[in-house]
Amino acid sequence: MESTGVDSRTVARLRERLTSEFGPSDERVLLVRCPGRTEIAGNHTDHEGGHVIAGAIDRYVTGLFRSNGTKTINLLSEGYDLVSVSLDVLEPVAEEHGTTKALVRGMAALLARKGLVPAGFDCVLTSDVPVGSGLSSSAAFEVELARGMDALWSGGDLPREDLALMAQADEREFFGKPCGLMDQASVALGGIQHMSFADPAALVASPIDFDFAASGYAIVLVAVGAGHENLIDEYAAIPREMQDVARLFGRTRLCDVSESDVTRDVSRVREECGDRALLRALHFFREERLVEERAARLGEGDVEGFLRLERLSGASSAMYLQNVSTWGREQDAMVALGLADEILLERGAVRIHGGGFGGTIQAFVPLDMVDGFVSGMDAAFGRGASGVYNIDHEGVSALWL
Numbered sequence: 001m002e003s004t005g006v007d008s009r010t011v012a013r014l015r016e017r018l019t020s021e022f023g024p025s026d027e028r029v030l031l032v033r034c035p036g037r038t039e040i041a042g043n044h045t046d047h048e049g050g051h052v053i054a055g056a057i058d059r060y061v062t063g064l065f066r067s068n069g070t071k072t073i074n075l076l077s078e079g080y081d082l083v084s085v086s087l088d089v090l091e092p093v094a095e096e097h098g099t100t101k102a103l104v105r106g107m108a109a110l111l112a113r114k115g116l117v118p119a120g121f122d123c124v125l126t127s128d129v130p131v132g133s134g135l136s137s138s139a140a141f142e143v144e145l146a147r148g149m150d151a152l153w154s155g156g157d158l159p160r161e162d163l164a165l166m167a168q169a170d171e172r173e174f175f176g177k178p179c180g181l182m183d184q185a186s187v188a189l190g191g192i193q194h195m196s197f198a199d200p201a202a203l204v205a206s207p208i209d210f211d212f213a214a215s216g217y218a219i220v221l222v223a224v225g226a227g228h229e230n231l232i233d234e235y236a237a238i239p240r241e242m243q244d245v246a247r248l249f250g251r252t253r254l255c256d257v258s259e260s261d262v263t264r265d266v267s268r269v270r271e272e273c274g275d276r277a278l279l280r281a282l283h284f285f286r287e288e289r290l291v292e293e294r295a296a297r298l299g300e301g302d303v304e305g306f307l308r309l310e311r312l313s314g315a316s317s318a319m320y321l322q323n324v325s326t327w328g329r330e331q332d333a334m335v336a337l338g339l340a341d342e343i344l345l346e347r348g349a350v351r352i353h354g355g356g357f358g359g360t361i362q363a364f365v366p367l368d369m370v371d372g373f374v375s376g377m378d379a380a381f382g383r384g385a386s387g388v389y390n391i392d393h394e395g396v397s398a399l400w401l
Helices: 008-024 099-113 137-154 160-175 180-189 234-247 257-262 266-273 274-302 304-321 332-344 367-381
Strands: 030-041 051-067 072-078 082-088 121-127 192-196 204-208 217-223 349-353 360-364 386-389 397-400
Touching: 008 051, 008 072, 008 121, 008 234, 030 137, 030 180, 030 274, 051 137, 051 274, 072 099, 072 137, 082 099, 099 137, 099 160, 121 137, 137 160, 137 397, 160 180, 180 192, 180 204, 192 274, 204 274, 204 397, 217 234, 217 367, 234 266, 234 274, 257 266, 257 274, 266 274, 274 304, 304 349, 332 349, 332 360, 332 367, 360 367, 367 386
Parallel strands: 072 121
Antiparallel strands: 030 051, 030 397, 051 121, 051 192, 072 082, 192 204, 217 360, 217 386, 349 360
């Protein structure tokens, strides 16, 4: 089994909760921890078969798992109601779509397809991965389940790549949400990973050995307070419009379209797909080049070169991808980017993070400016809006206690 870095107080609190909720037991207890993730490079490139750089971060879903001798899984996460799932049914249940029950049932079913024999267990979970912040709390939960069930039922021998692929399948087939593989792969593998999604059925990832803190910078994410609940159409429009351009050239994703074909036929693209779709396609091609260049800079240890390219990427997201804010009276993320630029005084880099349209912005802040940056951003967006993150190099891990 892998090691974990969970502090003893968290383990003790979870042990007490496990006993108080489900009673004492002589069964061994399994500790599982899975990190969240941050997108370092590749804004809206994954769904078009492009490249990304993602990093696991030091915020975690942490849980204790204990066999209970039944055919029922009982899961209790801090702040949520008890979820109980019978293992008598291992097929998608329509009324469970979009629920935790769906993910639990789905992961058990996917492991059964690999030949494992599902059995009941009790589980208590806690998490400090902020929900709704673009840090992949859902993927961390899915991979946490995958590692825990695999360890309980077969000893935990499945490769991390398989855990990520099963987590993706779980979200698609049982939860009912189309998703890529970046989030699940990042939290399963740990560290900084350079990934390609040209083959949607395969996980192609290469680790990048780089330490931002040792290079003089901190990763800071700022929650800008904008809600996403009314922006579903804005999110959905990005892949739809990119794929409209791809279809114009007889393809389904932009990774299979030549940039030169698009730029040679700008008039037709504008007429049939619209100007915004054209600009978003141009962002994809630009961002693809920038991802590869940033991977090279990080591999060479050239943090200043990386930051220069990161600023270009942020500008592309704002001008061409247009996913920072909707154009109206309230533009939380654009305000956050403007304020961050003023505080940084042309040092470091700042960009929209993840899907965009509010949520969070990401900044690479010189270590000597971190306190002032956090103070300034929190003054504008509320105490605790800013978080300083380190790269987690372990990924999902499990340990018998």
